[in-house]
Every structure is written in C-alpha cells, then in structure tokens.
Amino acid sequence: MIIVAGLYISHRVSDKKIFFYHQMPRWSTVIELPFHSIKLSNLMIIVIVSSGAAFLPFVLQQELFITNSFIVFCVLFSLINATLEELIWRGMLLSSLVKFVSVSYALAVTSIGFGLLHLIIGIPFILCLFFSVGGLFYGVMVLKTNSIYPSIIFHIVINIGMVLSGFIL
Numbered sequence: 001m002i003i004v005a006g007l008y009i010s011h012r013v014s015d016k017k018i019f020f021y022h023q024m025p026r027w028s029t030v031i032e033l034p035f036h037s038i039k040l041s042n043l044m045i046i047v048i049v050s051s052g053a054a055f056l057p058f059v060l061q062q063e064l065f066i067t068n069s070f071i072v073f074c075v076l077f078s079l080i081n082a083t084l085e086e087l088i089w090r091g092m093l094l095s096s097l098v099k100f101v102s103v104s105y106a107l108a109v110t111s112i113g114f115g116l117l118h119l120i121i122g123i124p125f126i127l128c129l130f131f132s133v134g135g136l137f138y139g140v141m142v143l144k145t146n147s148i149y150p151s152i153i154f155h156i157v158i159n160i161g162m163v164l165s166g167f168i169l
C-alpha cells in the first residue's frame with residue numbers, strides 16, 4: 001500500500017498518468033533481443049513448457065492430495081497473486097519509472113525490488129535473487145510487447161508450479 005500511495009502522490013504532483021500496459025498483445029509480434037528474435041506466441045509456448053518441465057521433478061516428489069479446495073487454492077492464489085504483483089511492479093512502478101529515469105535503471109529497480117520483496121514472506125535470499133531475474137524477464141516482456149498480459153500469464157504458470165511443488169502452501 002505504501003508503494004501505491006507513493007506512486008499516487010508522485011503522479012498527482014507531476015500531473016502524469018499511470019500507464020498499465022493494459023492493451024492486448026499482438027501474439028504475432030516478433031520480440032527482438034540482442035541475441036535472438038522470436039515470435040511472442042512461440043516464446044509463450046517455450047516458457048510455459050520449460051517452466052512446467054523445471055517444476056516437474058519437484059511436483060513428482062510431493063505426495064499431493066489433490067482435493068477440490070487444493071485446486072481452488074492453486075488457481076485463485078496463482079491468478080490473484082500474479083495479477084496483483086504484475087499490476088504493481090510492471091504496470092505501475094515500471095511504467096512510472098520509465099517516464100523519469102532510463103529504461104535500464106527502471107528495469108533494475110523494479111526487478112531487484114520485486115525479488116527482495118519476497119524476503120518478507122520468508123523466501124531465502126538466494127531464491128529472491130532468482131525472483132529478481134524473473135522480474136527482469138517480466139519487465140523486458142512488458143516493454144517489448146507494450147502489454148502486461150504476457151507477464152501475467154508467465155507469472156501465473158510459475159505460481160502454479162510453485163504451489164504444486166510445495167514451495168507455496
């Protein structure tokens with residue numbers, strides 16, 4: 001709430017609007033990166049499949065008792081958490097910082113902040129650094145597609161994997 005209040009005040013003072021990157025992505029868009037270019041729809045498939053594969057060994061180690069309440073928790077947690085975190089970190093903070101500082105600095109601040117925020121809920125520091133890398137990936141995707149929706153989808157997939165693997169319960 002402090003972050004949102006600070007953003008609201010700064011935008012009221014500077015008379016600038018918050019841009020949430022709320023437009024739908026063009027799935028045929030080619031994402032140009034320094035080392036590669038790929039169509040957004042292909043990237044989505046690769047990230048979803050590779051994320052699932054990365055979590056699969058952890059999921060298989062769990063003795064999951066799949067109940068209706070577990071499925072509801074998994075889906076609701078993943079949808080709500082991913083959407084809110086992306087709206088705050090990439091929608092509000094990244095879009096605000098890009099107006100006032102360089103894109104690189106805005107990406108660094110929001111990515112590191114996103115990762116370190118997870119320390120509050122007891123996630124070990126080393127994992128928080130990996131979350132920062134994830135935040136960097138999400139931020140680049142938002143800026144490259146001018147849409148927050150691909151990062152929300154990626155984030156939902158990661159959250160589902162974390163719940164099913166027992167990292168979040």
